[in-house]
Amino acid sequence: MKNQIKILDKEFILFIEEEKIQNRVTQLAEQINNDYKDKVPTFLIVLKGALLFAADLLKRIKVRCKVELISAKSYGNEMESSGTVKLKHLESNFKNKDIIIIEDVIDTGLTMKTLLDDINKYEPNSIEVAAILTKPNAIKTDVNIKYVGFEIDNLFVVGYGLDYAEFGRELPDIYVLKV
Ligand code: IMP
Numbered sequence: 001m002k003n004q005i006k007i008l009d010k011e012f013i014l015f016i017e018e019e020k021i022q023n024r025v026t027q028l029a030e031q032i033n034n035d036y037k038d039k040v041p042t043f044l045i046v047l048k049g050a051l052l053f054a055a056d057l058l059k060r061i062k063v064r065c066k067v068e069l070i071s072a073k074s075y076g077n078e079m080e081s082s083g084t085v086k087l088k089h090l091e092s093n094f095k096n097k098d099i100i101i102i103e104d105v106i107d108t109g110l111t112m113k114t115l116l117d118d119i120n121k122y123e124p125n126s127i128e129v130a131a132i133l134t135k136p137n138a139i140k141t142d143v144n145i146k147y148v149g150f151e152i153d154n155l156f157v158v159g160y161g162l163d164y165a166e167f168g169r170e171l172p173d174i175y176v177l178k179v
């Protein structure tokens with residue numbers, strides 16, 4: 001991996017290495033396998049940011065499960081939340097299911113709050129959230145994230161699914177904006 005990368009006009013510095021991410025994902029999967037050993041969870045992947053985390057997590061899941069997709073968009077090409085969240089469903093049958101939402105990052109929590117309110121209307125049996133990153137200092141809502149990869153400061157990051165103006169999602173490591 002490179003220690004420093006450039007995406008469009010911005011420089012980013014290596015922040016969380018692939019090996020560290022993978023080890024943490026293994027731990028989260030073990031926790032989920034244990035918590036859901038008598039259940040059949042439905043993993044709801046939030047596109048596009050959660051793609052890489054979801055793939056790595058799902059490869060380590062040992063319980064019978066289903067996978068569904070939803071897209072949520074709150075960011076334009078900027079580095080701040082646009083304030084409105086657009087959801088697009090591919091599947092809406094969540095009734096009585098044990099849902100585990102897989103998300104990339106919880107920043108203000110607005111996206112997750114909107115998503116939880118929406119999914120709750122379908123009367124699932126339970127809902128939990130797995131996020132590879134949370135930013136506790138940026139949160140503005142009261143969402144509970146059960147499975148957290150890493151808590152980070154209020155920083156802008158790319159890689160491992162996260163983008164800057166749609167670039168950088170393919171990077172296996174996480175990089176932070178150079179200030
Ligand atoms: P929230 O609604 O403010 O919690 O923002 C959540 C969404 O904003 C995430 O799902 C990401 O798509 C995007 N986002 C938040 N922080 C970052 C970041 O540091 N880098 C890239 N995207 C981010």
Ligand code: MG
Pocket residue numbers: 046047048049050072104105
């Ligand atoms: Mg996202």
